[in-house]
Amino acid sequence: MEGQNQIPILCVVGARPNFMKIAPIMRVFNREDNNFSAKLLHTGQHYDQSMKVSFFDQLNIPEPDIDLGVGSGTHAVQTAEVMKKFEPVLDTIQPKMVLVVGDVNSTLACALVAVKKGVPVIHVEAGLRSNDRSMPEEINRILTDQISDLLFITEESARQNLVKEGVCEHKIHFVGNVMIDTLLHNLECATPVESILTNVNNRFKEYGLVTLHRPSNVDDPKVLSSLVETLLNISKDLKLVFPVHPRTLKQLQLYDLLQVLEQSDIQMLPPLGYLEMLGLMRSAKVVLTDSGGIQEETTALGVPCITLRDSTERPITLTEGTNVLVGSNPKCIREAFDSVITTGGKSGRIPEFWDGRAAERIVEVIHEWVRQAKI
Template identity: 60%
Template sequence: MGQESRLTVLCVVGARPNFMKIAPLIHAFRDSGGAIDAPLVHTGQHYDAAMKGAFFEQLGIPEPDVDLGVGSASHAVQTAEIMLRFEPVLDELQPDAVLVVGDVNSTIACALVAVKKSVPVVHVEAGLRSYDRDMPEEINRVLTDQISELLFITERSARDNLQREGVAVERVHFVGNVMIDTLRANLPRAVDPRETFAAEPMAEHLFEADRGYGLLTLHRPSNVDDPQVLAALLDTISELSRQIPLVFPLHPRTRGKIEAAGLMSRLQAADILLTEPLGYLQMLGVMSKARLVLTDSGGLQEESTALGIPCVTLRENTERPITVEQGTNTIVGTDPERIRLVVTDILQSGGKAGRIPELWDGRAAERIRDVLLTWRGCSSSVAAVG
C-alpha cells in the first residue's frame, strides 16, 4: 500500500446497472474512518449522459475522478477502447486494488488491464452463471472471475459455480447483494408513479385499485435484435395489456430496434404507457407499486424478489437462480402461451409469494469493506467505525 494504514481501491463503473451496485460501496468506503480511499473511474460505456447524471445525483455517487468517455460501440471496439484509456489511469493512480462490479464490458476490460499489471482485481457480484455462452455478459462473468483476487458473491450457489471452475475457496466471500443495499436505502425516497406520470393523459387508469398495472422492460439482444422474435413478443405483450395495462420504459437500443422493424404501431395501439428511460428513484417507485414485472433484466429479477412482487422473466435461463428457487421469479422464455398462462395465474392468484434471500439485508457493502480491510491488515484502523 502507498500508505501503511490506507488502502486505495480504484472503483470502476461503466453502464447503468453498475451505478446501483457501486453506490453503497462508495458510501461504505467513505465510512471506513479514512482507511479506504476509493477514487472512481466512469468508463462512459453507457451513452445516455443525462441519465448518467440523474443516477449519480439520485444515488449520492460523487462525480467520477476520471471519465473515460468511451461511448457506444461494438463489443470488441468498446472493450479495446476502455482498455486503452484505462491503462494510463491505472499507471497514474497506482491503486492497491481495482474493484469491478457486474458483467458489462467495462468489468472485463478494466479487470484485464489490472491483472496484467499485477494489480489485484476485486469482483463484486461474482460467480453468477446462466450457462448460456451466447450471452456476452456470461463471457464477461466467467473471465472476470478467473482473474480476480477477491470474489464477492450474492448467493451460495455462486460459490459452487466458482469451485467447479477451479477458483480457490479462500478467495470467495458470501456477503449478500449490493443492489439490495441500494434498494433498501432508497425505497423511502422512491418517487410515486402518480408524480412520475402526472403529465401523461393515459396514466390515470394505471392506478385503479382493482386492476393496477405491470412493469415491462426489454433490452437483451436475444429478444430485440431478431425482428421476428421481437414482433412475436410485442404481439404477446400487447395482448396481455388487455388484462392489465403496462408501463414500458424504452431502453434506447430497444426503441431503435422497434422503430427499425416498423413495430411501434403495435405498442401504440395497446394499453401500454411508453416512456423514456426512468431515473432510479422513479423506476423504484413504479416497480414497488406494480402488480407484476415482465423483464429480461437480471437486476429487476433481484429487485422484484426483494420487494415481493411477482416477476415473469422473458428469457430461457437466469444467472440468478435464487430469484426462482426462493424469490418471486418465474422463467417463461418467449413462448406466448407460457407467458399468458403465468401472467393469468399471477392476476388470479397473486403469483409466487417468495421470501427474501439470505444476507439480502442492506449490509452487503459493509461486509465487503470489512473483508477488504482484513485482506490488507487494516481492520484496526476502522475499529471505531464498526
C-alpha cells in the same frame, strides 16, 4: 480526508447496472472511519448527461474522479478502447487494488489490465452463471472471476459455480447483494406512481411493468413481433407501462412495430431514472422483464416477476424469490401472467444477506484481506 496511511483503491463503473452496485460501496469507503482512499473511475461505456442526473445524482454517487469517455462500439472495440485508456490511468494512480462490479465489458477490460500490471482485482457480484455462453455477459463473468483475487458472491449457488471452475475457496466470500443495499437505502425516496404516469385514475389502480432490451428479444424481428403481440394481448386484461430502452426503440422503429404500440393501451415511457423505476416496480401487480437486476429487485420487493428469457444467472430468484422463467413463448408468458392474476403469483422470501449491509461486509473483508496480505 485522505490520510497518509490510507490505502488507495480504484473502483470501476461502466454502464447503468454498475451504478446501483457501486453506490453503497462508495458510501462505505467514504466514511471517515475507514482506512481506504477510494477513487471512482467511469469508463464511459454508457454515459450521457440525462443518465448522470437520473443515476449518479439520484443515488448520490460522487462525481467520477476519472472519466475515460469510451462510448459505444462493438464488444471487441469497446473492450479494447477501455483497456487502452485504462492502462495509463492505472500507471498514474498506482492503486493497491482495483474493484470491479457486475459483468459488463468494462468489468472484464479493467480487470485484465489490472492483473497484467500485477494489481489485485476484486470482483463484486462474482460467480453468477446463466450457462448460456451466447450472452456476452456470461463470457465477461467467467473470465473476470478467473483472474480475480477476491470474489464477493450474492448467493451460495455462485460459490458452487466458482469452485467447479477451479477458483480457490479462500478467495470466495458470501456477503449478500449490493443491489439490494441500494434498493433499501432509496425505497423511501422512490418516486410515487402518480408523478410518473399521466393518466392515473380509478381504472388505473393496477398495472404491469414491462422492460425489454436483450438482443435475443429485440434484435430478431420474429421474436420481437411475437412479444409485442403477447403484450398487446395481456394489456387487454391489465394496463401495461413500458419504459422503452433506446436499443429497443430503435428495433421497434426498424421493424415497424412502434406505431402498433403507440396506438394501443400500453403506456410507453422514455427511459427512467432509478427512483422512478423503483416507484413503478414497488407498486406494480407484475413485472415482465428480461433484465437481470430487476429479477433481484422484484424478489426483494415481493413483486411477481415474469422473466422473458430461457436462462437466468440469478437462480435464487427462482428458488426463493418471486421470479418465474418463461422465455419468449407466448403460451408460457400468458400462463404465467394468468397465474399472477388468479393467484397473486409467487410470494417468495427475502434471500439470506439481502439485508442492506452487503457493502459493509465487503469493506470489512477487504480490510482484513489487506491486513493479512500486508498490502
